[in-house]
Amino acid sequence: MEEFVLEVNGLSKNYGKLKAVDNLSFKLERGEVYGILGPNGSGKTTTLAMLINVVLPSSGSFSWLGNGAGKNIRRKIGSMLEKPNFYEYLSAVDNLKIVAEIRGVDYSEIDKVLSQVGLLERKNSKFKTYSLGMKQRLAIGAALLGNPEVLILDEPTNGLDPEGIAEVRRLIKNLASDNKTIILASHLLDEVQKVCTKMLVLKKGVKIFQGSVNGLEKDKVIIEVMADDMELLEAILSKSTDFNKFKRNNNIIQIEVDTNINKSALSTYLFENKIIVSHLAVKQESLEENIFELLKETK
Amino acid sequence: MKSLLKIEWIKVSRNRIFWFMLIIYVVALVLAFLGLQSMLENTNQQIKESGLDALPLLPTNIYLFPHVWHNLTFVARFFKIFLAVVMIILVTNEYAYNTMRQSLMTGLSRLELIKLKVLDVVILSAVSTVILLVFGFVTGVTYSSDYGMWDMLRKLNYVGAYFLMLVGFLSFAMMLAFLVKKPAFTIMILLVYSYILELIPAFKYSDSFGEYLPLRSMNLLIEAPNTPVFELLNISSASSFIPTDHIIVTLIYIGVFWSVSYLVIRNRDL
Numbered sequence: 001m002e003e004f005v006l007e008v009n010g011l012s013k014n015y016g017k018l019k020a021v022d023n024l025s026f027k028l029e030r031g032e033v034y035g036i037l038g039p040n041g042s043g044k045t046t047t048l049a050m051l052i053n054v055v056l057p058s059s060g061s062f063s064w065l066g067n068g069a070g071k072n073i074r075r076k077i078g079s080m081l082e083k084p085n086f087y088e089y090l091s092a093v094d095n096l097k098i099v100a101e102i103r104g105v106d107y108s109e110i111d112k113v114l115s116q117v118g119l120l121e122r123k124n125s126k127f128k129t130y131s132l133g134m135k136q137r138l139a140i141g142a143a144l145l146g147n148p149e150v151l152i153l154d155e156p157t158n159g160l161d162p163e164g165i166a167e168v169r170r171l172i173k174n175l176a177s178d179n180k181t182i183i184l185a186s187h188l189l190d191e192v193q194k195v196c197t198k199m200l201v202l203k204k205g206v207k208i209f210q211g212s213v214n215g216l217e218k219d220k221v222i223i224e225v226m227a228d229d230m231e232l233l234e235a236i237l238s239k240s241t242d243f244n245k246f247k248r249n250n251n252i253i254q255i256e257v258d259t260n261i262n263k264s265a266l267s268t269y270l271f272e273n274k275i276i277v278s279h280l281a282v283k284q285e286s287l288e289e290n291i292f293e294l295l296k297e298t299k
Numbered sequence: 300m301k302s303l304l305k306i307e308w309i310k311v312s313r314n315r316i317f318w319f320m321l322i323i324y325v326v327a328l329v330l331a332f333l334g335l336q337s338m339l340e341n342t343n344q345q346i347k348e349s350g351l352d353a354l355p356l357l358p359t360n361i362y363l364f365p366h367v368w369h370n371l372t373f374v375a376r377f378f379k380i381f382l383a384v385v386m387i388i389l390v391t392n393e394y395a396y397n398t399m400r401q402s403l404m405t406g407l408s409r410l411e412l413i414k415l416k417v418l419d420v421v422i423l424s425a426v427s428t429v430i431l432l433v434f435g436f437v438t439g440v441t442y443s444s445d446y447g448m449w450d451m452l453r454k455l456n457y458v459g460a461y462f463l464m465l466v467g468f469l470s471f472a473m474m475l476a477f478l479v480k481k482p483a484f485t486i487m488i489l490l491v492y493s494y495i496l497e498l499i500p501a502f503k504y505s506d507s508f509g510e511y512l513p514l515r516s517m518n519l520l521i522e523a524p525n526t527p528v529f530e531l532l533n534i535s536s537a538s539s540f541i542p543t544d545h546i547i548v549t550l551i552y553i554g555v556f557w558s559v560s561y562l563v564i565r566n567r568d569l
Binding site (some may be wrong): 085 | 302305306309310313314315392396397398400401402403404405406407408411566567568569
């Protein structure tokens with residue numbers, strides 16, 4: 001089995017002068033839950049739409065499951081994009097029958113996915129009578145039909161009430177433990193943090209970060225130090241190799257350290273240099289601050 | 300192919316507007332078939348009452364084999380615009396509900412999206428043709444007194460031409476709908492093109508390319524039957540055969556309409 005579920009090479013989409021997606025390249029590994037994070041208009045939906053052949057790329061290429069981008073591949077990928085698109089006058093069951101016909105899935109699967117997304121009781125109601133949350137859940141149900149290896153969910157909790165949001169997140173976690181690869185686009189950091197193992201941050205169509213959700217959180221640790229003699233502290237820190245990235249704020253110094261460096265290493269180093277520390281605290285930056293910083297940096 | 304048929308059937312079978320419009324079309328068509336007879340009889344009655352012996356009585360034997368096929372297909376020709384509206388709705392619905400996007404996501408190819416609608420074109424044309432066949436056989440058997448197998452079948456080629464004409468016209472409507480996306484606008488363009496735009500060059504250049512313009516060429520598959528009825532209605536062109544060049548030209552146009560529809564969908568973000 002190939003290691004990468006998806007390989008993207010230099011994917012771009014231009015709308016006139018606007019570069020909605022700009023030379024995007026990445027690889028996604030099997031069995032992970034990827035979050036694609038970015039503010040509104042950062043190119044998340046356009047990227048996903050290109051990956052499922054709905055929007056035509058201006059340039060670049062991609063390959064699913066090591067096997068190109070044809071329709072047979074798409075049948076192994078369950079996806080929902082932006083707002084749900086179904087026939088208003090058809091019931092949930094009839095809408096899913098169309099999906100089942102396209103994917104070559106038995107009609108008996110329909111009730112299963114409808115109960116998975118909590119729509120079984122309303123399965124014979126017309127789509128137009130559904131609330132936004134129910135429409136959204138039907139779209140997720142359609143994506144699940146045929147038990148695809150890969151799931152693409154674009155803002156899946158949009159329009160759901162808090163209970164519905166919790167349900168969908170639980171569903172995603174269950175699917176993830178089933179060894180499915182899930183790609184979830186969201187502008188909500190909190191959502192990505194709760195559901196995903198890895199993430200990709202987009203800004204104005206450019207990838208500005210890819211890595212594990214935990215990794216980003218722990219990549220940078222800030223240690224705050226105070227000492228009686230701040231000038232000496234500053235001088236000593238400047239000479240060191242591990243602690244030379246710092247900011248001084250009056251009588252407090254914030255040092256940026258790698259996660260693998262122990263904070264006692266700092267106190268040992270300072271002690272060896274005869275500095276008496278009056279305050280030493282580890283301040284882990286939150287994911288949110290990190291992302292915020294990332295988005296700012298690329299301005 | 301079977302699965303594509305099933306998909307279209309699920310969509311269409313519960314689409315009330317579709318059935319409503321199709322029934323209106325069928326009723327209008329059948330009423331026209333029936334009404335022609337009484338219209339002619341009525342006119343004859345007036346001629347008799349007026350005492351103007353110079354005027355010839357109109358033939359009322361329009362349902363006789365084999366001429367019934369030519370007569371009915373010529374009348375039905377004028378109703379194809381209603382069927383085209385049904386076709387336009389079927390295509391523009393997909394844009395309105397954004398369901399072509401859903402179908403693509405689910406796993407259809409862009410070519411299959413076109414195939415679905417070509418199926419609609421062929422099936423709608425077939426439905427209309429079958430109605431005409433049934434009506435023709437029933438009235439033919441009822442009104443003709445002395446006929447053989449050959450009389451029944453002799454002008455059945457008009458029914459074939461009628462089917463071809465419908466496929467051509469509905470394919471044209473389908474292509475417009477794929478291009479334009481909006482139902483009202485598409486219908487408007489179809490009407491203006493059919494009844495105004497194409498007629499001008501069609502008549503102005505009737506000696507050269509005029510008669511090979513798309514709709515003109517299709518219509519020339521079934522020209523007015525050579526009977527006094529149509530002469531009286533001031534329809535001068537009359538024929539008793541189906542011109543081969545127009546069959547070929549119509550087939551070419553059908554190919555063009557399908558290809559253009561595919562190119563539109565292949566190159567468009569959905």
